[in-house]
Amino acid sequence: MDMQGAANRADEILDAVLTEINPQVQWAHGPTSTGSCDVSRMRVVMTIVSEERRGSFLGVVDRFWRKSGYRIKAINNDVDVPAIYAQTTDGFGVTLSIGGKGQAFFEVDSPCVKESEVAESTTPPNGPAYEDVYPLPRPNVHSDFWSAGAT
DSSP states (O other): OBHHHHHHHHHHHHHHHHHHOSSOOOEEEOOOEEOSSOEEEEEEEOBOOOGGGHHHHHHHHHHHHHHTTOEEEEEEOOSSSOEEEEEOTTSOEEEEEEOGGGOEEEEEEOOSOBOOOOOOOOSOOSSOOOTTOSSOOOOOBOOTTTTTTOO
16 A cells, blocks of 8 residues: 555545534544655544533544444543544554544544655545635534534
8 A cells, every 4th residue: 555545545534434423513624744654634623512512422433433443542531632542453543632622633644655645635525625724723613412512
């Protein structure tokens, strides 16, 4: 597998977990980064996930990753910035972390693969693309479910 193949696989992993979240959350692409032999893809959730719903959000992802055969490597139960770190059966690292204002970040890191060029993801975001906007704005999409209790 080369770096483009790894980026494509990372997109598949991200697509699968975001499809599993119901009700659906709006997301945008975060940065793609490459190392000497690895690729990272990120998706940033633009839906506000309230403090009251963070446990449910993390639980949905945790259950899906376990059902998919991923090995849970660590769980950070911090109240303000919880995270789940896992690994796929084919060696990709997957992370869900919650940051400021309840913004969720999904990141997939590839194992070392053959060097190649890496194109941007072809998966369209399900909301604004925020092209050439960095950093992305804080979460700004209200969900009757995920944002419940948020001020």
